[in-house]
Amino acid sequence: MAALEFRLDPGSGLPTSQQLVQQVEHALRLGHLQPGDRLPKVRDAVASLAINPNTVLKAYRELEIKGLVEGRPGQGTFITASLNQVGLPELAKLRRSLLGWLASADTAGLDSDGMAALFASALRDFADRRDGGAAHAGSVQVA
């Protein structure tokens, strides 16, 4: 039996393969998955969720690129690493600087939803830049 069962959230807005990747990473963060655990076989995930096998393969490939899993032919896909845990002091420092930012935003007049929207947008931009490489950085001349 596999170590976890995938589920789909139709309301999440994320592509299916992204959801699968996130579920694996989330389980790793929470410690539910340990190195050596086996992920569901492609066929089983497909049979229970009625999704395209390529989607599962794509998710597993991405996890492999991230160095989190390893595919063993004939046996399945296994967890090989745990997610880098950020240390507690590091976390505390990040939290303090975030609270500082929130205070500035509050002074500027943003409400909670405004802060959340601004944060989400900046996070997307950051992720795009980091994942897409230099090409995405900067502004194109639109004027």
Added chain:
Amino acid sequence: MTALPMDSLPDPHLRPLPWRRMAWVTWRQHRLTLAGVAALFGAPALYLLVRGLQLHHAYAPITACQPAASNRCAAEAHQFSAAYAHGAIVTAGLLQVIPLLVGAFVGAPILAREFETGTFRYAWTQGFGRTRWTIAKLVPLALAVALTAAAFGALFSWYYQPIVDVGGDSDSSLLAATIFDVHPVAIAAWTLVAFAIGALAGVLIRRVIPALFATLAVWAALAFLTGAFLRPHYQAPVVTTAAATPRSALVINQWWTFDGKPASLDMLNRALRPVDVQALTLQDFQPGPATPPTVGDPVRYLIRHGYTQYTSYQPTSRFWTWQLIEGGWLLALSLAVIAITIRQVSRRAT
């Protein structure tokens, strides 16, 4: 599921699947229909068998009667005829409809039903291919209905034999339309053509009930036209000046001449007036049996006085030739119609 080892892509030039694969398919899909055919022919066949034994039994003493030409034997023959001929004629009349029913109800649904229920979307996307699938259905079923009809016709022929042997009039003649139709070659051919028309109607109309009605209409028209107009002309009629033609002959036409010129009814009536004979009516000049000698024979009187009667007729000796002629052209027609049906299947798009 164990995946079958996927061979390399199949050779695009594939050998067709063997015909016998369709044997079970045709049987399984149409076994009820075939049972219906058996019943539709079988029930009357039982009747013919029983009645035919009665007929043959009743006729046996007539053949044994000696001397054959005496009044006593003639009277017995007449009695037999009076008792059985009419019933046999009616039976033959009722049996007319069977070739049509069998042919239509077997032929029309084969393709129409597939369109009506949408199952052609399954049947015609299988590896066997739609054209061969159609052939594998039409040919065996056509053979089945034709051969069953032929066997039934042979039974009727046996049943009817005494009526023919005792001799009768044109109503009971072998050449009479309803009698002719039910003999083996004709009935097989008419059943086959009904089947063929049904199949074509099915592929063109694509609904079972309308296809059936179309088949009924077309077949009925063809049968009527053949019996009324085509069949009497299969061979040039015999023309004779004899006073009496064979009673069972199929009289085509009768006319009188005097001195080489056509004689009108008026002329004939004037000629007959001095004689103690009822004035001839138009009835007497209709094609039909010569007037029996008991009614002061106007025909012989006229002949003695210089008039000549011409009769054109078809003798019953031509019966089997005509069966073959009719069977022949109906078979050709059936094959052509079936070929068109198959072509429609291979070309027709949804």
Added chain:
Amino acid sequence: MSIVEARGLGKRYGGTWALRDCTLAIPAGHVAALVGPNGAGKTTLLNLVVGLAGPSEGLVSVLGGRPAGSPAALDGIAFVAQDTPLYRSLTAADMLHMTRNLNRRFDDRFARTRLGELAIPLERSAGELSGGQRAQLALTLALARHPQLLVLDEPMAMLDPLARHDFMATVMTAVADDGVSVLLSSHVLAELERVADYLVLVSHGRIQVSGEVDDLLAEHCVLTGPAAESAAYAERLSVVHARRGEAQAQLLVRTNRGSHAVPAGWEKHRVSLEELTLAYLREPAAAALPGPRAAANAVRAMR
């Protein structure tokens, strides 16, 4: 290898063109979704692919160059039509026997195992089965032929949600096990994202969109920004569909991959397959077809 190829394909019924000028090259190994409004030509296209209809103009070939409808094509394609037609008076066992007789390849053991798993009784006539069971029976018969291409024409229209899920699970499992390519037409856009990795959008008898889902989603995005500026940007960007409120506008934009950055004051959002499809359906004049090179490859392959 292209599992389905069309070049200039057209189909006319009487005086009306149901399909016109269709050019396609669907690669093998994909689950291709065929979407479009009713009457757009989806069923016509599927009928042409499986050989039930013949083209009025142009060509269609399947399984790497075999003419649609030819014996070689019929051998490798299994079709489940709308309303899953089966012979109502025959039992499932009869249908197995018939399908086995009519095809070169038939995995009887697979079919019986599958029907057993689905609890579909072999000796009950097809007319007595429920809609979901009939659909699963038709699908089982098709998959037991181990086709290279499985074609499904709105197979789930009559099914309840659970039956739909089971049906698609069966199809996807066959894709995982056998590598069969799938071409399915569907109305239910929301479910397509999970299963489709190739999209063909047919509208008014023409192909409006065709391409890999990943590529299409990467090439499109939604830009939201001030309505006042939207007209200016609309000229520079390839806008598929625009929604303008008084203050804010949303532009669904097609971009070249790679460099496109977001103008100041604007936000870029990922677009879902459903959103993309709806946008194109609303804009019949827009099209997202493979570029000239892809079309040329398709043409070359078909010669």
